[in-house]
Amino acid sequence: MRKIFIVLYIIGVAAYGQSSLPTDYFSDPLNIPIILSGSFGELRSNHFHSGLDIKTQQREGQPIFAPADGFVKRIKVAHYGYGKALYIQHPNGYTTVYAHLQRYAHDIKDYVKNAQYEKETYEIELFPEAGLLEVKKGEIIGYTGNSGSSGGPHLHYEIRDAASRPMNPMLFGVEIPDTKKPLVTSVFVYPVGEQAHVDQSQNPQKLRLMLQKDGSYKAEKISALGKLGIGVSTNDQQNGASNKNGVYEIKTTYNGEEKFKVLFEKFSFGETRYLNRYIDFDYFKTNKSRVQKLFREANNPLSIIKSEVDNGYITVEDGFTSNFTIEIRDFKNNKVIISIPIEGADKEILDPKESKETDNYIYANEATSITKGKFNIYIPANSLYEDTYLDIQVEGDTLKFHKDVIPIHKNITITVDADNYTASDLDKLYIGELNYRGEPYYNRTYRKGTKLSAKTRSFGTYALVADTTAPTIKPHNFINGKWVSKLDNLQIKIEDDLSGISSYRATINGKFIVTEYNYKKDVLTYNFEDEIISETENNLKLIVTDNVGNSTTFEATFFRKQL
Ligand SMILES: [Zn+2]
Structure with missing residues (x-):
């Protein structure tokens, strides 16, 4: 069986080399009309869109059908990005990818849950061995959702070639009526x-x-x-x-x-x-x-x-x-x-190119280090696409680092020496990027002595910000001390003011439980189908920590009828 697979794989790759793509190999992954909210190659923030965004009739839970035989080669569960994602390897050399799922189908779901409980984490990436999770064409592999960085229910569907390059799924015969001109x-x-x-x-x-x-x-x-x-x-x-x-x-x-x-x-x-x-x-x-x-x-x-x-x-x-x-x-x-x-026509120039000269002329192909006030900026070679004047101003704890109108390709490091802060204040500081309203957005901040540093790929205003407030935790769909026998899940609202939530850990009666964090709704959800509970009276304990280490512990009791 394995040999056959390898032979087919090679044929598939060879066929692609001759640029004859199979247009009837993959069936549509959904059994609803394919209407797109995003096409392949579409221009997005910092990237070209790598697949099709298929609309799912404004709701979650549409079954996804394997478009061809294959096996699950990768599963990734993340708070952001693709959310719950599934990668299926097909014998013709292509991989299909499904993102923002609500949930996985049976076997895959059990496989993921086991791994999450074993590693005691919700976010996880798994590479099941070939043959462990096989799928047949037409079999349900998951259900559409809105997980990760998705702005509404849809299926993100990709077809990748043997070198992991995303390809336009329309080339493989996805049929979408289109009589409108660009x-x-x-x-x-x-x-x-x-x-x-x-x-x-x-x-x-x-x-x-x-x-x-x-x-x-x-x-x-x-x-x-x-x-x-x-x-x-x-x-x-x-x-x-x-x-x-x-x-x-x-x-x-x-x-x-x-x-x-x-x-x-x-x-x-x-x-x-x-x-x-x-x-x-x-x-x-x-x-x-x-x-x-x-x-x-x-x-x-x-x-x-x-x-x-x-x-x-x-x-x-x-x-x-x-x-x-x-x-x-x-x-x-x-x-x-x-x-x-x-x-x-060689006419008189009435509107000459403006040159905005500053003290900081950056050669794109050279690394540059600039120190101003308590800030140091390190720009690696090839962070910028062309030689540029940068406008850099420092006022106390604030760095005005040009304007966000020039693209940055590679991370630039901003370091600030906060030696005028006491050790305990220093602990609560981070480097924030201020939005147009002056609100600070957390940048992952590293500490070394009194020096804080953060990497960025956008110009803008940066400031030292202190977060001294711990996260808040509140029951969302239940009341502390009450019965919850009718609920399918427990939902807890968790929020943090400035630096944002970094980690959380929940237990029931001392046993770890997997909780899914929805950052868009600030809600953590535990599903009772995980069957962790065997008692009627239960103690829920949750610890939530923000990005500078402030943490909150929450405890609640709930009662649940056992079958
Ligand atoms: Zn997408």
Whole structure:
């Protein structure tokens, strides 16, 4: 049996090498119409979306059916991210992934529960041996939910190749009716060369688009000169939903010749953060709209760029008229075309590029250490995509570390010497990132003597913050000292003011119980089906600790009829 599996596996990999993907191998994982709230390659915060987000009719608990035979190769249960996730290895070499589950199906559920009780933890990652948890095509493997960092009930579904690269599941025959054309939000022209300009400006220009009778767009003629790049903000909708999802392909031409093409078919997790290099990051942070730059700048290794001439840039010459087009299509080949007429003209520049010079010029390919006041900032080589002036100001316990309009690729370390605090105050301090309201967001803070340090991948305001308040714990669905025979579970509300909850441990009558933490609702849940209890009178004890070590112990008694 094992031999057959290996042979099939090799055939599967070989078949992929010839780029012939099996379109009838995987059946749909749900038996409801497939309507997407997210598509493959869609632009998200710091990453390209690695799968399909399938809507589950606004509720949890839809059964998930194995789309093909295989075995469970990985299970991960986490408070954040994918929540309850399941990975199934198929004999054709592909792995399917299911995230944000409400619960796992029978055997898998028991396997996870046993491991959680053995390790006395809710969060767990397991790699069952091949053959231990086999699944047959059509078998229920779990139920959809909203666990982890999910903003509403849905199934996140991925298909990964043998090298763990996520692929567009539509390529494997997932059928989604789509007769709507991609939508165009905006088009920008970026002057790139030293002498380049667009409509007498050296700064990016948003173009005025005119909808044509045939559904295409024509931009108002621009006058320009020199080396330019073009960017577009676009999204796609499928039938049956108004969600704005990602498109499948964007192609550009200049005077009829292909310049640049991006295709959302496959990428690797190692490159996904380069999304921040690919989009106009400053514009996104300021306007919440993602403009895709249809040219490849330095330090952009993205493999979704399938072809390029001169890295997608064009050079406009004085006295020549030319035409640039952008063709955007979705997976069902619905297309929209934008044409941009350009007149080459060396005009006077009325809006020059602003340079914001500061004391801190950072060479992107070199490591830099900067000390200001009680703060030190260490910027490893290649944390930034290009050489940049950074604005850094320190006022007492606050560090104003530029503005969050430049992307950071690798962690920057912020260290602060808090030697003016007493030892006991020092214990309660952490480095917080302040949001626009001035509220501090916890950054994992490391201590060494009087020095505190934290890593970050975003510019912004950081401050030393003290958290002296311990977490609060309250019964949520029961009353201390009362009967709970009718309940399926016990729910306890746990909250912490500043640094946030770091860990918790619950026992009943001294025995560890698995409790699921829902950070979105601040609720811990114990399920009575775990069958830890054999007595009528029970003592629940819960200890919750925050990120600086303040902890609270809660005890309650409840009564439950035993069968
Ligand atoms: Zn998703």
